Amino acid sequence: MNVAVVGVGLIGGSVALAARERAGAHVTxxxxxxxxxxxxxxxxxxxxxxxxxxxxxxxxxxxxxxxxSAVEAAxxxxxxxxTDVGSTKxxxxxxxxxxxxxxxxxxxxxxxxxxxxARADLFAGATWYLTPTPRTEGVLYDRLYRFLADxxxxxxxxxxxxxxxxxxxxxxxxxxxANVLVAQAARALDAEGERLPATGPSFRDATRVAGANPALxxxxxxxxxxxxxxxxxxxxxxxxxxxGLLDDGDLGxxxxxxxxxxxxxxxxxxxxxxxxxxxxxxxxxxxxxxxIALALGRAGINITDMSLAPKADNRTGIIALWVGSADADxxxxxxxxxxxxAA
Amino acid sequence: MNVAVVGVGLIGGSVALAARERAGAHVTxxxxxxxxxxxxxxxxxxxxxxxxxxxxxxxxxxxxxxxxSAVEAAxxxxxxxxTDVGSTKxxxxxxxxxxxxxxxxxxxxxxxxxxxxARADLFAGATWYLTPTPRTEGVLYDRLYRFLADxxxxxxxxxxxxxxxxxxxxxxxxxxxANVLVAQAARALDAEGERLPATGPSFRDATRVAGANPALxxxxxxxxxxxxxxxxxxxxxxxxxxxGLLDDGDLGxxxxxxxxxxxxxxxxxxxxxxxxxxxxxxxxxxxxxxxIALALGRAGINITDMSLAPKADNRTGIIALWVGSADADxxxxxxxxxxxxAA
Numbered sequence: 001m002n003v004a005v006v007g008v009g010l011i012g013g014s015v016a017l018a019a020r021e022r023a024g025a026h027v028t029x030x031x032x033x034x035x036x037x038x039x040x041x042x043x044x045x046x047x048x049x050x051x052x053x054x055x056x057x058x059x060x061x062x063x064x065x066x067x068x069s070a071v072e073a074a075x076x077x078x079x080x081x082x083t084d085v086g087s088t089k090x091x092x093x094x095x096x097x098x099x100x101x102x103x104x105x106x107x108x109x110x111x112x113x114x115x116x117x118a119r120a121d122l123f124a125g126a127t128w129y130l131t132p133t134p135r136t137e138g139v140l141y142d143r144l145y146r147f148l149a150d151x152x153x154x155x156x157x158x159x160x161x162x163x164x165x166x167x168x169x170x171x172x173x174x175x176x177x178a179n180v181l182v183a184q185a186a187r188a189l190d191a192e193g194e195r196l197p198a199t200g201p202s203f204r205d206a207t208r209v210a211g212a213n214p215a216l217x218x219x220x221x222x223x224x225x226x227x228x229x230x231x232x233x234x235x236x237x238x239x240x241x242x243x244g245l246l247d248d249g250d251l252g253x254x255x256x257x258x259x260x261x262x263x264x265x266x267x268x269x270x271x272x273x274x275x276x277x278x279x280x281x282x283x284x285x286x287x288x289x290x291x292i293a294l295a296l297g298r299a300g301i302n303i304t305d306m307s308l309a310p311k312a313d314n315r316t317g318i319i320a321l322w323v324g325s326a327d328a329d330x331x332x333x334x335x336x337x338x339x340x341x342a343a
Numbered sequence: 344m345n346v347a348v349v350g351v352g353l354i355g356g357s358v359a360l361a362a363r364e365r366a367g368a369h370v371t372x373x374x375x376x377x378x379x380x381x382x383x384x385x386x387x388x389x390x391x392x393x394x395x396x397x398x399x400x401x402x403x404x405x406x407x408x409x410x411x412s413a414v415e416a417a418x419x420x421x422x423x424x425x426t427d428v429g430s431t432k433x434x435x436x437x438x439x440x441x442x443x444x445x446x447x448x449x450x451x452x453x454x455x456x457x458x459x460x461a462r463a464d465l466f467a468g469a470t471w472y473l474t475p476t477p478r479t480e481g482v483l484y485d486r487l488y489r490f491l492a493d494x495x496x497x498x499x500x501x502x503x504x505x506x507x508x509x510x511x512x513x514x515x516x517x518x519x520x521a522n523v524l525v526a527q528a529a530r531a532l533d534a535e536g537e538r539l540p541a542t543g544p545s546f547r548d549a550t551r552v553a554g555a556n557p558a559l560x561x562x563x564x565x566x567x568x569x570x571x572x573x574x575x576x577x578x579x580x581x582x583x584x585x586x587g588l589l590d591d592g593d594l595g596x597x598x599x600x601x602x603x604x605x606x607x608x609x610x611x612x613x614x615x616x617x618x619x620x621x622x623x624x625x626x627x628x629x630x631x632x633x634x635i636a637l638a639l640g641r642a643g644i645n646i647t648d649m650s651l652a653p654k655a656d657n658r659t660g661i662i663a664l665w666v667g668s669a670d671a672d673x674x675x676x677x678x679x680x681x682x683x684x685a686a
Contacts, residue, residue: 169531174549177520179601180581184574186604188512204609204620204663205548206517211602218595225589231527232582238523239575246568252561258522259554261529266547277547281675281686318686320547332624332684341675341686343624343661 001025003147004055004080005041006048006070007032011085011106012061013040013118015151021120023150028055037115049077057147058082059104064219068095075100081140087167088224089131089160102144103131103160105167106153121152121289128153131160164227172224173231175217178210276328280319280335280342288340289319295334301327344368346490347398347423349391349413351378354428354449355404356461358494359384364463366493371398380458392420400490401425402447407562411438418443424483430510431567432474432503445487446474446503448510449496464495464632471496474503507570515567516574518560521553619671623662623678623685631683632662638677644670 003019005012008031017040019025029041030051045051048070052058058080062070067086074082075098083104086092093103108126128148132141148155158166185203221228245251266277282288296302301323323331335342346362348355351374360383362368372384373394388394391413395401401423405413410429417425418441426447429435436446451469471491475484491498501509528546564571588594609620625631639645644666666674678685 165531169528170546173527174524174545176582176585177524177549178545178605179598180578180585181517181520182601182604182608184516184577184581185512186608188508188574189608202517202521202552203513205551206520207605207608208548209545210605211598211600214595214598214602217598221589221594221598229586229589231531232586234527235523236579236582238527239519239579242519242523243572243575246564246572251564252557255522255554255557255560255564257554258525259557261525262521262550262553265525265529265532265550279686336679336684341679341684343622343684343686 001057001147002055003027004045004052004058004074004078005029006051006058006060006074007062007066008035008037008040008115008118009061010114010117010122011108012059013037013115014108014120014122015059015061015085016041017118017120018123018151019147022152023147025057025147028052031115035115037118040115040118048073052078052080052082054078055080057144060084064088064223067092071096071101081137081144083130083144086223087171087220088227089129089163090226091223093131093133093160097133097135099135099137100140102136102141103163104144104148105129105131105163108153123148123151123153124289124293126153128155129158129163130155131163132157133160161227164224165231168224168227168231172220172228173235175209175212176221176228176232177235178207182207182210276323276325278321278323278328278331278335278342280321280340282317282319282340291338292319292321292335292340295338296321296323296331299330299334301331301334344400344490345398346370347388347395347401347417347421348372348384349394349401349403349417350374350405350409351380351383351458351461352404353457353460353465354451355402356380356383356458357451357463357465358402358404358428360461360463361466361494362490365495366490368400368490371395374458378458380461383458383461391416395421395423395425397421398423400487403427407431407566410435414439414444424480424487426473426487429566430514430563431570432472432506433569434566436474436476436503440476440478442478442480443483445479445484446506447487447491448472448474448506449491451496466491467495467632467636469496471498472501472506473498474506475500476503504570507567508574511567511570511574515563515571516578518552518555519564519571519575520578521550525550525553619666619668621664621666621671621674621678621685623664623683625660625662625683634681635662635664635678635683638681639664639666639674642673642677644674644677 003025005016005027008016008029016027016029019027027041028043028045028051029035030045030048035041035044052074055078058074058078060067060070060074060082064086067084071082071084082101084092085104085106087105089103089105106123106126106128108122145155245254280292321331332342344366346368348359348370351359351372359370359372362370370384371386371388371394372378373388373391378384378387395417398421401417401421403410403413403417403425407429410427414425414427425444427435428447428449430448432446432448449466449469449471451465488498588597623635675685
């Protein structure tokens, strides 16, 4: 199988490595800025057209703003199924509207850049959304689906609108609120000449992603402005309801409902049984996830879910693992023994 | 020195223990529900009046709704300086308005209950806000200030309005938003028949406190409804600005500003030099903070700040430490060696 990767950064490079190692594919890569990570691809092409000419599958991992033209070029020069890895889907899918194009979005590695961080296991266990339309050719969708499963991902079909609404609700809106909260607290503290008190972690947790990667997030917000705007409007409406509750509502019942909802979302929603989140601090390099997964596997501990979040320095990251509540303490012990701090 | 503690739960019990161990005080306690933690106080009284009769200092650690009457009773039956530990200040200070009453709020232990978890080091390094008014008697304020410093806390004077605004901005508003975010995500997912995707940790972080301790937070929201309402209004206004930015604003500049603001708030704001947050998972019992502080101290690592956050199960907790950026990796190593997972 021939795979072409257009845009060889963290995601494109990891697709290339995983395609070669896990799917036995021959990978041709093209990157307008050149590919400075030796050994990531089998062959380097000089243009999109050259890269995709013989491809069965084309993965376009270009920046959001360059996606439409790169996808169109890939479709024009090949007979392959073409997909992308952008974090919003509706606008692109409407713009391209082609039977050989299937929008895609892997939930992994969004915060890091650079093919030098690429690794074959980046997508292990990660949800990879696909947004087929009624025009999508079934045999090509099937080819893409099986390829992504071979990479270790869990492909999941979703219509583009739903995808963008979900991402707005669970990712883009928390990022917006983190920014707004720091601006507001900075103003409140500044007005009073006060420093941030060493209060509990709620503010730190809620603002951890404030200001994350401006170049990337500018594009994500913009590309998803319709769904994100709707989520902001919904939030404003809900805040109006909270204003009413503050005057004479049942705040205790409201608080208790939130506890139930979060529990349902994060526990049963993910696994069908009570799970606990374990966070591990790791160096951002190949093999770490595998070491951890092997150690837990040997101890008979099942990893229900896992998410990777590189830190701002790009050299380290956090792995969040979800394991059965009864296994969590043992899992922390095992991971700590490997030398990775966990809690 | 005679200290009376009215309401002997986690905070009151910890004040009692610290007063005896660190300030050499004789402590009389009264709790309407009885005191079931033997050894926390020197003497158990049968009423507020009996507890405070000979007191130099009275600490009222009753629930928010019971504060005004308990404080009034303590003032009526003693000549002591009387303080409270409630998490909002304006309403109580206006209601009581007495030269011997000084509102107080220690930033520690808010999430736990029960004298059985009390510990003498609960306030070590914790900010303890005090809200004197122009009517406050200076000699009594000084007596209270020195007592709190003896407990290990860092007392800091603030006017009641400023206190409530700060708490609304950095604590109560993040709690409100956590609740609203889970409700909104639950709705979005439910409408689409989807489960929460295993995306990055932004949603989990932003909603970690959703639904925390309904009985307690109902009272906190209600007591601070004026300042919290103003912060919600300000947030809604800011969200309107974000709506405008989504259409044609400079989202990159906005994102970059948020990064600078968070950095200023959490790093330089706390310490005057770059610090890093280290999180340690610990059992919720005496001596843990001391062990960690000693280990870091022996290694010459200065703890710039520290905050304790018990987990929902009340048996374990998170200690967030702030240390110089250059010392952070070494600090994590040392704490991990003590057997406490850290990252």
